[in-house]
Structure formats: structure tokens, C-alpha cells
Amino acid sequence: MSYPVAQKPTLAQALRLHPGDVAAFVGGGGKSTAMFRLARELSASMRVLATTTTRIFAVQISQSPAHVTADPARPPANLTAQLDTALRRHGQVLLTGPVDPAQGKAFGVPPEQVDQLAASGQFDVILVEADGSRMRPFKAPAQHEPVIPATTTLVVPVAGLDVLGQPLNAQTVHRPQRVARLAGLPLDAPITAGVVATVLAHPDGGLKNVPPSARVAALLNKAETEARQSAGQTIAAQLLARPRIESVVLGRVRHAAAPVVERRERAAVVLLAAGGSSRFGAPKQLATWGGVTLVERAADVALASQADGVTVVLGAHAAACRAALGRRPVQIVVNTNWAQGQSTSLRAGLEHLPAGTGSAIFLPVDMPGITPDVLNALITCHRQTLAPLVWPEFEGQRGNPVLFDRDLFGQLAQISGDTGGRALFKKYARQAGRVAANSAEILHDVDRPEDFYKMTDV
Known part of the structure; x- marks a missing residue:
């Protein structure tokens, strides 16, 4: 029996985020939710930038208390001043490209701009949504994905455990043909824990485009039930057999008080x-x-x-x-x-x-x-x-x-x-x-x- 500790662990603790980190989130099943939650957790004591190198839904912008749009036509000093103002007021700010009302999405910023912001010293932690999944809980990246900045120190491959048992098709998975190829699984076959582990640990899957010096911590989200937690532990054991993956977090990032079930390392x-x-x-x-x-x-x-x-x-x-x-x-x-x-x-x-x-x-x-x-x-x-x-x-x-x-x-x-x-x-x-x-x-x-x-x- 364990005695309870004073506080429940935060997602930032589970991912071992520290000042100076640039964390990039890839995969599907909770990237945006995790990014915005981390921004809230960290902004109490750090200056936090949340951004994207792909696109996010415009409705998600409201999850940040401050939003700044990067406009290439404006002088860099103007952007710096806007970001500083937001940081002083809220401790965090969301930076995107222009919003396209027709698509209902905000464009991302170039990865090189993220690298420049990381070098500026303006922020303690930068959080980057570096991949798209069309709201699906699981995916494999296309040739042009993910878009991970070179200064990234932590890559977080994400998967939603609600995909387990679902058929491998476009209704449940983003880019199902690529998942099928990486996992050696026919389309419409049920997705197992082994399939999720294989894709997340694959150099053309969850480890694609990871900078050589970056840490890798996988996030298995939506671990609300005992069955999902048990499956997540099975996936974690397979992932940790790969030296490149440092830790695996079983989480439920929408849970207000207890977003972390456990961290395996x-x-x-x-x-x-x-x-x-x-x-x-x-x-x-x-x-x-x-x-x-x-x-x-x-x-x-x-x-x-x-x-x-x-x-x-x-x-x-x-x-x-x-x-x-x-x-x-x-x-x-x-x-x-x-x-x-x-x-x-x-x-x-x-x-x-x-x-x-x-x-x-x-x-x-x-x-x-x-x-x-x-x-x-x-x-x-x-x-x-x-x-x-x-x-x-x-x-x-x-x-x-x-x-x-x-x-x-x-x-x-x-x-x-x-x-x-x-x-x-x-x-x-x-x-x-x-x-x-x-x-x-x-x-x-x-x-x-x-x-x-x-x-x-x-």
C-alpha cells in the first residue's frame, strides 16, 4: 500500500518539462489538449509560448488567454512587443499564422521562426503542435510530416487509447494506408496494442524527423478505464524496449484534477x-x-x-x-x-x-x-x-x-x-x-x- 503524496502529479512533471525546453507534439489523440493544458500548468511560474507549425482549428484558439497572429509584413519588433504584453498579463501566449475563416483553421508558423524565438530568450518553455491528425486518435505521418523545429528538445508522440479495438480505416485513423504499411496490418483489421506500439516506435511513424539530441516521451492519452490502462502498460513495455524512447506517460489530459495515471520509464x-x-x-x-x-x-x-x-x-x-x-x-x-x-x-x-x-x-x-x-x-x-x-x-x-x-x-x-x-x-x-x-x-x-x-x- 502506498500513502498518498501531497499533490497529484501534473502533466508537466510527467513529461519532465524544464526551463529551456522546446516540446513538439506529434501523432493524434490529444496533442492540442495536452499543449494547452501544459501552457496553463507552466504559466504560473514560467513564460510559455504555445504555437503550431501546421494548422489548428480556429475554435481552439479560445483555449489560450492571449492570441497573437504572426504577420510576415510586420516588423519583428512589433511581434516581440505583442508577445511581451501577453506574457506580462497571462504568463502564456498562443502564436499562430493568419486565421482562414473559410476553413475554420489558423495557419502555423515556419519552424525556423520557432527556432528564432527559442534563441531569443523571451520564453522559458515553448510548446509546438507539429503534426495534424484531423481529430483522429491515431495516425502515421505523410512524407511532409511532422514539422518539428530544429531546436526541439522534447518530442511527444501522442496516441489516443480509444483507438484500440477499432477497425483500421479512415473513420478511426488519419492516413490508415500508412499505418497499415508500418504495422503490416490489412485495412479494416482491429487495432491492437501491438499496432499502436509498432507505429509509435517506427522511424517513419512516431519517431519520424526527431532531432538527434531530442528526448522522446510518448503520451498514451484517454486512459480513463482499467482496460485502457492495462493496454497502455502493454504498449509502454514495448516502447521502452526501444532505447530511443525515454518514457511513456499514461494520461487523461482532459481530467481536471488528475491528468496523469502513471509514467513508465x-x-x-x-x-x-x-x-x-x-x-x-x-x-x-x-x-x-x-x-x-x-x-x-x-x-x-x-x-x-x-x-x-x-x-x-x-x-x-x-x-x-x-x-x-x-x-x-x-x-x-x-x-x-x-x-x-x-x-x-x-x-x-x-x-x-x-x-x-x-x-x-x-x-x-x-x-x-x-x-x-x-x-x-x-x-x-x-x-x-x-x-x-x-x-x-x-x-x-x-x-x-x-x-x-x-x-x-x-x-x-x-x-x-x-x-x-x-x-x-x-x-x-x-x-x-x-x-x-x-x-x-x-x-x-x-x-x-x-x-x-x-x-x-x-
Whole structure:
């Protein structure tokens, strides 16, 4: 069971939007709704520009409190002044090309103009609708699509989960022939989770025209029901098998209070097994528990969890520990500075995490009572709350292991000595996620021989 955090996560948190980002939305099933929602969320503390490089329906303009039309005939200073006025009043502004009343649409602005605005420093965040879908929940791009500015730092491929089970045709999908080609599916066949995942992850689908340095976070929208959420989790697992995709957000962006169901991304376990065992009197990592050494047991627990990768930090007795681990599929890092405190092992583990890792659980080797269920509960809580820290509790006492969101990796790397992450526990206590543990094992570590014998007796 997870205790509720103080606030529901926002869509901006789920997509990890930060000052300096230019986010481009492609696909179908909620691009405009997501863009306007993000503008509202972010404008409380940032200067936000929403714009389009394609076209949007004129009726959607009213979703922004301020609208400016880009006119090539006007001096650039005039446009800058208009945008500044809107930002001072509202914190956000929508920029489009001229509105065509006959079509009921507003034209987009050239992607080069978005790049110029990004370089101007006038805005903290720029949100770009870079694709069209004719109000369909799913699509594949044509040759000229999507129109993503070169300065884009985040691309968000969007799909509406209401397309699942629908026939692949023009009534449900924009450009169904292209979807059929990418997915290897005949027209009018039912659209499955696998079809959605295949198209979103395809270089000619959801990943088309993505700038090389841009992050990719998919948004699976309209996840209102348990069935859609389950299907979304299946899609997310397939998408995250592609290294190019960093995260997948299951959302319901029209929901006023809770637009985010969960965010799926790669979670790692860092097994801390570098200590010298001075109080134990022998290599603690190699003490036998249930027929295996503690380092083997901890590695097996991590590998049996939902974590996407396991990094083992060794130090003292590294050669013997490496031999004990054998051919287990873990990454081994040797911390030659282990005697300077646990912080050096934290740093060594962080430095060797795979790119795109969203969170890391730091598991001490000397807690043999920890089970995969404990690790899975931390991961699930983090997915649903986006809390910066998640820890287990038993009868009100905080235990181990602790999950750290990647936004804290930089601060964690600055810690020195043998304090671990305790300074961050206090700093982020109000925002931390907490998981109720079923036993006191999360509180017990093996420090001295008597601890070990007491636990083995139990």
C-alpha cells in the first residue's frame, strides 16, 4: 500500500518539462489538449509560448488567454512587443499564422521562426503542435510530416487509447494506408496494442524527423478505464524496449484534477556491496544466507524485481564478490575509493547508470530480508506519484531501500562521507512517496555477527 503524496502529479512533471525546453507534439489523440493544458500548468511560474507549425482549428484558439497572429509584413519588433504584453498579463501566449475563416483553421508558423524565438530568450518553455491528425486518435505521418523545429528538445508522440479495438480505416485513423504499411496490418483489421506500439516506435511513424539530441516521451492519452490502462502498460513495455524512447506517460489530459495515471520509464537497482565489514569481522558480502552469499542473494532479489537493470558496486573483496556473482546479468562497478564512505559508492553507481534511467533504488547488500515485492512497491509508487523519493515504512519508521528520481541524481552525487542520502530525506520529506511494508525486515541490516545470527534464527 502506498500513502498518498501531497499533490497529484501534473502533466508537466510527467513529461519532465524544464526551463529551456522546446516540446513538439506529434501523432493524434490529444496533442492540442495536452499543449494547452501544459501552457496553463507552466504559466504560473514560467513564460510559455504555445504555437503550431501546421494548422489548428480556429475554435481552439479560445483555449489560450492571449492570441497573437504572426504577420510576415510586420516588423519583428512589433511581434516581440505583442508577445511581451501577453506574457506580462497571462504568463502564456498562443502564436499562430493568419486565421482562414473559410476553413475554420489558423495557419502555423515556419519552424525556423520557432527556432528564432527559442534563441531569443523571451520564453522559458515553448510548446509546438507539429503534426495534424484531423481529430483522429491515431495516425502515421505523410512524407511532409511532422514539422518539428530544429531546436526541439522534447518530442511527444501522442496516441489516443480509444483507438484500440477499432477497425483500421479512415473513420478511426488519419492516413490508415500508412499505418497499415508500418504495422503490416490489412485495412479494416482491429487495432491492437501491438499496432499502436509498432507505429509509435517506427522511424517513419512516431519517431519520424526527431532531432538527434531530442528526448522522446510518448503520451498514451484517454486512459480513463482499467482496460485502457492495462493496454497502455502493454504498449509502454514495448516502447521502452526501444532505447530511443525515454518514457511513456499514461494520461487523461482532459481530467481536471488528475491528468496523469502513471509514467513508465527505466528503473535501475544499484546494489551497494563495497564496504569493508569492519564491525562484522569478515567479508559481510560473502556471508552465507540460505545457501548463497549476501551479495548473490541481493543481486537475485534485484533481478527478480521489475527493475530494468542492476548495477553492483563492489570495493573491498571485489574479486571474491565478482566470482560469487558468476554469470548473473548485472553490471559490475568497482569503487576503488570505498573506504572514503558510502557516498563514493552512490556516486560510482550513478556514474554507470544507462542513459535515460528515470529512477534508481539503492539496495544495501546487508539487508537479506528485502524481497522483490518491496522493490516493486517502490517502483509502482514512483510511477503513480512521480515523487522525488520513495521509501518503505513499517509502523511509522523509515526503512531501506530508497528510490531516488533522476531529478535528484545531481544532488545525490554531491554528498560526501558516509551519510548516504539522509540529507535529501529531510529536504524532500514532504514530497516523498511512502510504501507501507508488511514486515520489519526493511529496518534490519547486518552490522555485527550477532545481527546475522539473530536474523538467521528468525
